[in-house]
Amino acid sequence: MAATLLAALGVAFGFAFLAYVCVEIPRAYNHVTPIWLSNGFLAACLLSSPSRRWPALIAGAVLGALTAGAHAGDSPLVNVILVTLNITEATLAAYAVRRVTGDSIDLGRPRDMLAFVLLGGFMAPAIAGTAASSIHTLLRGGDLVQNVIGWVLNDMLGMLTIGPCLLVFFKAGLYLRERPLTRDGVLSIVICCLMTTVVFAQAKYPLLFLVPPVMLFVAWRQEVLGAALSAVLVAAIALVLTISGRGPIHLILAGTGTQSTVLQLFLAVSIFVSLPVAAFQRQRRAILAQAERSEARYRLLAESALDIIAHSDLHGQMTYISPAARTILGYEPEELLGTAYLKTLHEDDRAAIRRVVELQRNCPEGVTAPPAETVEYRAFRQDGRMIWLESRPTLACDPVTGAPTGITDIIRDVTARKTLELDLRAARAEAETAAAVKGEFLANMSHELRTPLTAVIGFANLLADEPALSQRGKRYVDRITTGGRTLLATINDILDFSRLEQGRITLEPRTVAITGVVSEVLEMLAPDAAAKNLVLRSVGDDTAPPELFIDPERVRQVLLNLIGNAVKFTEVGEVRLETDYDIQTGRLRMSVTDTGPGVAEADQALIFARFSQIDEALNREHGGTGLGLAISRGLVELMGGDIGVESTLGQGARFWFEIPAQTGPSHNEIEDEVEETELPLPPPGVRVLVVDDNAGNRELVRSVLEAVGVHVAEAVDGEEGVAAAAADAFDAILMDLRMPRLDGVSAAQRIRAEAGPSAGSPIIAFSADVRSGPLDPVFDGATPKPLTVASLLSTLSDALTGPPKETV
Known part of the structure; x- marks a missing residue:
């Protein structure tokens, strides 16, 4: 609160003091007021303060303005009207500029500078100044057009002179950190003051054109702060010497009104030129600094990269190669600049890398280059050792014109990986x-x-x-026969699995009746089921098409494995074979359901693996190699089908497989069953x-x-x-x-x-x-x-x- 009150008092004093200076000093020399600084002062104070302080600052400005008007001898009515219009002009200028720049204004940004010049320096004075001068002319008389022009130019000049300067001075610390005062900068400001003094101290020659170039030089050397400082000094020197009767302004013989207008235009143009130039110079310096930082950062990345980063022109000559060449190739980067990179390549691989590069380099104009292709090749280090490299040559284009400029490549040493690949290939061949x-x-x-x-x-x-x-x-003979057949089944399982692994099993599909295959399988396994008092039955085979094109031997082998396992591991209940045929997809689905112990979910992924049995106790009790289901899966996949299991532990299991099976030729007449003939x-x-x-x-x-x-x-x-x-x-x-x-x-x-x-x-x-x-x-x-x-x-x-x- 105390800071706000103190700021309001400062604004009141500053507004009143500047109004007094702008009125009384010219009046003392019988001049009309050439510049009105108070409105620019208030606008600068508002723009440099948070919005919550604006009411207090405006109130302080009203107090100072009323005091200055009363001192100047204005009637209460005129005083109130003029104060209202002046405060409105400053507030309008600040509001309009803040809508564009936000809460923080920085005249070092070209956008903020242009916003202040156009909205605060021209628009607000044009609106408020026209209204104020019209009322003043109505109350006191005079030429309306001349009064409007003079009043508006006074306000514009004041806004463009003191407003930017104050805004810059309020942030002087920031600008000094960015661009500290240098000997050349101070010298340029001194030269600007001397040149302005020389121009306005004599009244023989119209040398006004000598001042703006010097102000531009100051803006170039010291940017925003220097431009603001030179603008204030030039305005002060020009005004003091002109009011005192000196300077080229007095060479104009059209009267004091015209002289005042010319002076105002001169100062406005000088400031309007120097401050935007300073802002653009600051932005240019920031862009260059950012570019330098970016270049330094990218150069640091390139020089720190483990891979070689290289660039060649359209003729294949190396124009840049990163320091990683020293580690990977054994060459100093300078040794490869200006040469063709192909000189380090293995002779047998040069054609491959040349083809990839030419594909990018010879892309027709206006046509998008093809995707970069990764290529592996051999190269020789400086010490003669051969290494494997991997690169992806990519066409580089000018960011502005889009014209090709060369080939950029990232080259990686893949010797370790290629050695591993070659070892793996050798190991695979050996396997x-x-x-x-x-x-x-x-x-x-x-x-x-x-x-x-x-x-x-x-x-x-x-x-x-x-x-x-x-x-x-x-x-005893039965035991010998049983043992021999068991041993034979084990050998057959091992050999069948070996042939599956080697791809030596071929399918021999033919048209068969699926009912016959089912009958043969059930007949073969019926004695084993009967020995355990199990019910062995089939469902659905009589509803399938009478003839299917399948390999009956392989289907029979799969069924024998699935039903044989079900009979082996089921002690009580039944084993059921279900057959279903999907006419739309042409697929035969067969499933074997038992009432055995079931298979835990965690074990279901293991039972189709080779030599896998999920329960060692069951293995000892029932025997077997653990290959039956693995062979079944291999045969089903060989026939183009799928196989799986659905089971809950303790509730039996359902093994199923599904294979493609086209329907065979149909018969119009049912053949009579042929009774078995003698051997x-x-x-x-x-x-x-x-x-x-x-x-x-x-x-x-x-x-x-x-x-x-x-x-x-x-x-x-x-x-x-x-x-x-x-x-x-x-x-x-x-x-x-x-x-x-x-x-x-x-x-x-x-x-x-x-x-x-x-x-x-x-x-x-x-x-x-x-x-x-x-x-x-x-x-x-x-x-x-x-x-x-x-x-x-x-x-x-x-x-x-x-x-x-x-x-x-």
């Missing part, structure tokens, strides 16, 4: 080689394991048919050559075939098989695929090529490998190991009744 070796090992293991299993299971089956075998012996037998008296390196397998085949009247000859390897086929005629040849000295495929090809008596006879592949892929065309059929009587006899019968093979 793939190891996988191939593993596959070959598993294939050999398949042969070596299945060969004795063929004898074990085959002879166990033959022994089980012996009538003289005791009950205990039959039980096909080869014609009696036929001669068969058995080529196998395993004596047990040869004896097993001999036992089966001789029982049905077939004459059997044997060969212990491929070489003996070729010799036997060349020496005698056989109706069929049973050929093992893996044998020492000469394998089965090569032996069969030689038999065909040598055109012996058995060259056109059917040759049947006899090996565990016949399941792993397509059969060589040299063979007429295949029967897998372990041997089954039905497979052997049916394959042999089919081969004997088929068309003979042509010899090569």
